[in-house]
Amino acid sequence: MGLVSRLENVFPSLSPIEKRITSYFMSHEAELVGKPILDIAQACDTSKSAVVRLCKRIGYNGYKELQTDLSAERALRQRDKVYERSDIYPQSSTASICTLITHNSIRVLESTLQNLDLSSMDKAVDALCSARRVDLYGVGNSGIVAEDANIKLRRLDFFTTCCTDIHMALVSSSTLNADDVAVFFSHSGTTSDILHILEVVKAQGALTVAVTCRGGNTLSKNADIVLETASSENLSRSGAMASRIAMLEIVDMLFSIIASRNYKDVKDILDHTADLFQKEHV
Structure with missing residues (x-):
């Protein structure tokens, strides 16, 4: 499950401070991978320990693990954008067709597992x-x-x-x-x-x-x-x-x-x- 999905699932049960941090995470997701935890704490008018507690609340060991997972998640999203509007056209090369079919299958399997109830x-x-x-x-x-x-x-x-x-x-x-x-x-x-x-x-x-x-x-x-x-x-x-x-x-x-x-x-x-x-x- 991705970062945003995790945050949305727990949002109703969060404390006011945790909701403030969550809102920051969701609106600044693109910046989190390289942003120091102190910057987030200051932007949310809270402590670094409060940021870490929220990270643990949504299943991470800490802020660094959240950054690592988010980096991988964003890389996968970027990879998917290359293919999401692709199709098989006349005269497509053998290599492009094989790559497209394989990638689409992998993407579907990963997404099905990620969202499985x-x-x-x-x-x-x-x-x-x-x-x-x-x-x-x-x-x-x-x-x-x-x-x-x-x-x-x-x-x-x-x-x-x-x-x-x-x-x-x-x-x-x-x-x-x-x-x-x-x-x-x-x-x-x-x-x-x-x-x-x-x-x-x-x-x-x-x-x-x-x-x-x-x-x-x-x-x-x-x-x-x-x-x-x-x-x-x-x-x-x-x-x-x-x-x-x-x-x-x-x-x-x-x-x-x-x-x-x-x-x-x-x-x-x-x-x-x-x-x-x-x-x-x-």
Whole structure:
């Protein structure tokens, strides 16, 4: 989480002096990397120890660590500006395309992790682990992610159904109940087929989990648990790639957390499937 986000999260609970320092930090962020702590204390009419206390309050060991992290954060932002309006044009070089796609993927993965709501992730894991059945829904590009999630959960011995077709989705969703969980994959969160199935699932009483982009779309506003991804869709040709990678990151996180929590129960299953794959040279 970046400096400004940390400050915004704690601002309501800060003392008047801490709020004064916070306001200074936020309005002079560009200058903080090279500014001595004494200058900040004097500008805020307070002491150096008060500045250090605020730094520790938002997760840093002190002012120097804040400066180091902020310097790295600003370097990443500057790097991103080079690419944020880039696209793939006719006659683009092989090197530029490979660099663009790789950078965009890295940026999306970093941003998704940085803004991940760990509480929502834990709730999703708890729900999945206690579900009688798990349905996975996605269409088009998001359907690929749903299929990947299906394979991973099956490896953990979950009872799952993957639906990437609206007709199959209608049949499957109509048989869910309050003991089940339905996971919806949609980057935009506005896909009509997905929203229609969401209504059916909620009417059946099943718990709903949305894996979708940040921003408060229709899917996230109506799901019980939301796992948000970050993805820049400025890239008309590579945007779909970035959104898919971001959702796959969430799937890998869910799989790994579940496997870690239930390691004793799933170790033999994972080893067995791995042995089968090896024997079949898969």
